[in-house]
Amino acid sequence: MNRVQEIRKERNITQVQLAKYAGISRKYLSNVENQLANPSVDVAFRISTALSVDIDKIFFDVPKPNITVYPKPLRYIDLFCGIGGFRYASKGAFDKLGINGKCVFSSDIDKYAQQAYEANFGEKPVGDITKVDAESIPDFDLLFGGFPCQAFSICGLMKGFEDKTRGTLFFDIARIIKEKQPQAFVLENVKNLASHDGGKTLQTILETLRDELGYHVDYHLLNALDFGLPQKRERIIIVGSKKPFKMDWNFEIKNKKTLNDILEKKVDPKHYASPEIVAKRKAMHTAKVFPSIWHENKSGNISSYPYSCALRAGASYNYLLVNGERRLTPREMLRLQGFPDDFKIVVSDCQTRKQAGNAIPVDMVKMVIERFIPMAF
Numbered sequence: 001m002n003r004v005q006e007i008r009k010e011r012n013i014t015q016v017q018l019a020k021y022a023g024i025s026r027k028y029l030s031n032v033e034n035q036l037a038n039p040s041v042d043v044a045f046r047i048s049t050a051l052s053v054d055i056d057k058i059f060f061d062v063p064k065p066n067i068t069v070y071p072k073p074l075r076y077i078d079l080f081c082g083i084g085g086f087r088y089a090s091k092g093a094f095d096k097l098g099i100n101g102k103c104v105f106s107s108d109i110d111k112y113a114q115q116a117y118e119a120n121f122g123e124k125p126v127g128d129i130t131k132v133d134a135e136s137i138p139d140f141d142l143l144f145g146g147f148p149c150q151a152f153s154i155c156g157l158m159k160g161f162e163d164k165t166r167g168t169l170f171f172d173i174a175r176i177i178k179e180k181q182p183q184a185f186v187l188e189n190v191k192n193l194a195s196h197d198g199g200k201t202l203q204t205i206l207e208t209l210r211d212e213l214g215y216h217v218d219y220h221l222l223n224a225l226d227f228g229l230p231q232k233r234e235r236i237i238i239v240g241s242k243k244p245f246k247m248d249w250n251f252e253i254k255n256k257k258t259l260n261d262i263l264e265k266k267v268d269p270k271h272y273a274s275p276e277i278v279a280k281r282k283a284m285h286t287a288k289v290f291p292s293i294w295h296e297n298k299s300g301n302i303s304s305y306p307y308s309c310a311l312r313a314g315a316s317y318n319y320l321l322v323n324g325e326r327r328l329t330p331r332e333m334l335r336l337q338g339f340p341d342d343f344k345i346v347v348s349d350c351q352t353r354k355q356a357g358n359a360i361p362v363d364m365v366k367m368v369i370e371r372f373i374p375m376a377f
């Protein structure tokens with residue numbers, strides 16, 4: 001099993017180019033990529049040199065999940081924890097895998113997120129991660145982090161991630177991984193990460209994790225809609241482990257939630273839009289399905305779907321309207337992200353909306369963790 005195709009695509013190199021650099025025919029390279037040919041050590045070395053990746057990160061045997069031994073407990077840290085999406089997702093996955101998971105450190109700079117996290121998990125997250133000395137963090141096996149997408153100011157002479165990523169929040173993830181050497185990590189980011197700064201941002205992140213920190217890394221764009229949540233929310237998930245692994249990103253979901261499962265039956269009148277806004281919307285659009293969520297885009301066009309468009313932390317209040325009439329309630333927004341109904345809402349509606357808009361789709365990340373962890377340990 002090899003990962004030539006995946007890494008070649010990440011590097012934006014064509015088969016013709018790679019074949020030329022490695023001194024082999026395109027046909028042979030195609031066979032290697034399709035797992036139809038096992039290259040000699042010499043050819044494997046030339047391919048990995050052409051891709052600037054260690055040979056063992058491209059060519060390896062898939063580990064067998066049945067020899068997995070988990071640490072007891074499996075200690076994790078929850079960076080940029082928000083209201084604990086990773087915490088719920090990992091709990092669901094750990095329970096399925098029979099793992100005893102223990103959160104040993106959490107961090108979020110936002111005081112309302114800290115309040116919500118403490119009310120629900122009994123721990124107040126530490127504040128600004130940029131001020132936390134990595135050595136002071138307790139030892140852990142697994143790192144979770146949904147970090148903001150920021151450009152790196154890379155210039156020609158810069159060497160190493162310390163230079164390339166300093167001043168960004170990814171730098172803090174990298175320096176903590178470097179110091180604490182966890183077995184594995186799961187990171188989350190917006191879809192735009194892949195195209196951000198012409199692809200350089202994602203490339204620097206992958207190179208840092210893979211080439212500088214020494215992890216086997218894979219990533220994929222996933223959509224919450226494909227994981228049984230009625231929300232179109234596309235996110236990049238990056239997974240990494242000290243152990244080689246081959247992640248299958250195709251998931252089959254049996255029980256899908258519909259809008260009917262999410263929407264509250266009794267809704268406080270305060271969530272309804274003004275009669276003027278409702279009339280304006282209805283004059284512009286007629287929905288083909290019921291219930292539906294009406295979405296107003298930046299140009300003022302209205303469309304409606306039997307699911308929600310992505311919840312956003314900083315979006316205007318009326319951009320999503322249930323049946324063109326009312327805003328989603330905070331509980332409905334949390335449900336759209338897969339948060340259970342026993343999640344305690346302890347801050348204002350406005351803050352809860354923001355928190356839900358920032359969170360990860362729990363059901364989606366749970367499935368990823370459940371599949372990844374047995375390969376990573």
Ligand SMILES: C[S@@+](CC[C@H](N)C(=O)[O-])C[C@H]1O[C@@H](n2cnc3c(N)ncnc32)[C@H](O)[C@@H]1O
Nearest residue numbers: 080081082083085108109110128129146359360
């Ligand atoms: C995309 S959200 C992550 C949400 C989380 N995954 C969840 O499920 O709720 C990013 C979080 O990073 C936090 N954040 C931003 N800068 C930070 C910093 N310097 N230190 C710690 N947290 C920070 C924000 O407050 C926000 O809650």
